Amino acid sequence: MTNLSMPKIDRKLIAKKSEIVKDLKKIIKSENILYHEDETRPFETDGLSAYKQKPLIVAFPENTQEVSKILAYCNKHRIKVVPRGSGTGLSGGALPMEDSLLLCLGKFNKIINVDYKNRCVIAQSGVTNLAITHAVQSMGFYYAPDPSSQIACSIGGNVAENSGGVHSLKYGTTTNNLLGAEVVFMDGTISKLGGKTFDSEGYDLLGLITGSEGLLCVITEVTVKILKKPQTIKAALVGFPKIEDGGNCVSDIIANGIIPSGMEMMDKALIHATDNFVKAGYPRDAEAMLIIELDGTNKEVEELIEKVNMIAKKNNSSSIKISKNEKQRLKFWAGRKAAFPACGDMAPDYYCMDGTIPRGKLVQVLKEINRLSKKYNLPVANAFHAGDGNLHPLIMYDANEKNSLEKTEKFGAEILKYCVKVGGVLTGEHGVGVEKRELMCEMFNNNDIQQQIKIKKSLDASSLLNPGKVYPILRKCAEEGRVHVHRGKTKFPDIPQF
């Protein structure tokens, strides 16, 4: 970790480590507490491995009561708590602090209830996203949100980040597929939000906690909607000689009243990288490629493919390939889902960005990314959830080169600022975390941020739950009101200060 500023470290608390461990052993089994340096090292980072910090203590509660007791204890003794699911997050949302307790939900790994009558599943928060689909697929059901990390990421983490995936265009993100949750607030209060009913009365607390990045509560159990698999699903691979043509095709499809279940775009760099990686049969001569997935009855899918084909041709498509069977369809997706690891072949390190823009601005933003790539002399490969305008530019760099991470971060920040400039947002599904914290002021003014901080404080008065995340701390409006700058350097020094 280079110059990342975090809230002030409580040295006195660190000195009391053994006392805290002793107290915790009264709450949970001693084998569920890790506190030696070697034991805590595996937890020093999450999916954003550029930042590392070992926590003071790692705790693995086994049930909601234990979570409640740990939080109440930490609240009383002013101990910071960082919740963690599977640690696959890409914005540093589960980055520990030196004086924090890392609360791991790894033991919350059971599916509690599969309820076909109410078309929902109740699962503990540490269950992986894919395990939910596995639990119901024998009856032809599935859980719709499918982030690329679905094999590993936890459903609780999905709620905390409001994860999307490649099918959110038609089926929505986590927030649209969540019926209920059991959560624990910082003071230890256990609360059931929602349930098996549609909506609930009063304030939409379920909506508020979804995407709150572990700042408001710890999620211990979720109730999610399951859907019946569509009768027919087909995917089309469409190649374009120019990136503009691909971008226009995306807008045209939507303008024609078609909502595909997924519509992904990749640029040439990524087409090659992923095709080398999984041999998906991508059009290697194309400058841009769309994966368009359509589902419904067989007649409907045929009809839609016909329409999409015509729209693609009108937009100068150079090739179109329709999946002939389920195996081939999954192969088409395998490349896209391996976009991140495939980049490992292109450079020692990569940095994944996550802005969302109005989809009509795709081409404009892509041109700007290419311009910036030249400016910073860092190659970039682009994967977009084109249907909903969510961009994942992958910046290639070599962390061993001096200052390369700083340069990469600056590049990334410029991309995100540009996203906001064209009417988009900083993050579509990875969360703000520590990564985009200081950029929040690009989108929000003091009033907006203060209102959010007030909500945070109304549920966590001493700001102990996941501090240093989401809200800028290098500013006067800061939550902690304290500026900690390492060696005179601030992250993103050019951000506007109000």
Next chain:
Amino acid sequence: MSIEEKQNFPTYHNSDSISYPVNEKEVSDFIKKAYKSNSSIELLGSGSKRKIGKPLQCSNILNLSKLSGIIKYFPEELYIKVKAGTPIKQIEDELKKNKQQLVFEPIDFGYLLNGKSDYGTAGGQIACNISGPRRFKVGSVRDHVLGFRGVNGKGDIIKSGGVVVKNVTGYDLSKLMCGSYGTLVALTEVTFKVLPEPEASKTLVIHNQKIETAIYFLDKALSSSHDISGATFLPKESKSLGCVMDIEKTFKLNDLKQEGSITAIRIEGSKNSIDQRMQNLISELKIINVSISILEVHQSEVFWNKIKNLEFFSFSKNSILRIVVPPSECVKLVYQLSNVFKYYLDWGGALMWMEAHELSEQMFESIRRKVVKLGGYVTMIKNSEYLPFVEDVFTINKDRFNISQNIKKSFDPKRILNPGKMYTGI
């Protein structure tokens, strides 16, 4: 305010206290002033849903209906940004020009609450978060609000969200606005997600079923892959004394020739697709020796509009309750409640609309206990002359009340915006 309007506002005080701001700054200034002087404000749009929730006695009325107009509409971006006081009707008419719609099906409460059609405003739809028959498939109002601007209880202008669907930048305050009945923020601007309207719609009607078999059919249909977008059951039971609900009177449709209860399942999409789905559905339901009808496009639309807009209850002077339970519990619910009251089910059984004649407060509380036990909630949508006031219009437990109170304070520390509209103390 005209005389007629004044008469329609039961808590009317005097015209000096009603303000009609025309821009966001005026809203902010008004609330700042009220904040300083500790005076409460009732927020109003068109007033179409004003009777839902507890009646207010506020020092001021802030009528936001003049904050009206479409700000931006980009059909290919699937969003429309409007001022909060824009009539829903105007938004829907505009979307229709591009074959798009608000897919959550805004309900026209005008018939029920004020005797004539009134969809109310964008802000009002968000404040109440009550959605139409497609809810189980497409989500509720809250799933279609992408962002907003508004003024909190201190007079600060705040915003959240944006114009894009995928967005986790900061807390999702748009969700919190939905169903908050104006107790957190005076909305000034909102952005809705919009979607293409289906090319056509068809409805399968299964006649004369008992509740058990009706729910069996609805459950099977909703658990299928046929993309069902409506699932309702209208019982045919002997007339309840004093209730106005009457299926036959409400549905004088050519395609509905049979008598008895109606179990209806809607399919929407392209013409070819819905024909194929309908065939598949009928064979999957294994409907044998049962009489069915198919409502074609036009009649199907009329049918679902009547379901959505609560036309059964027009001119009813009785209490109207909205009960939501897990779909699996609805038969139990009906057996526990229906012998006294008239009702119909929507959302495949998860939603019950009930008309209750001479409902006493004790009976209402007993219904609430039963509903909560089944894992659901009940809202008093309309009071009757017999029971003009109930203490708890909405259902809440102690924990949630405490959290809600904290949330309320973070937006409106002096509790001046619609105080007590939902719960005493919030």
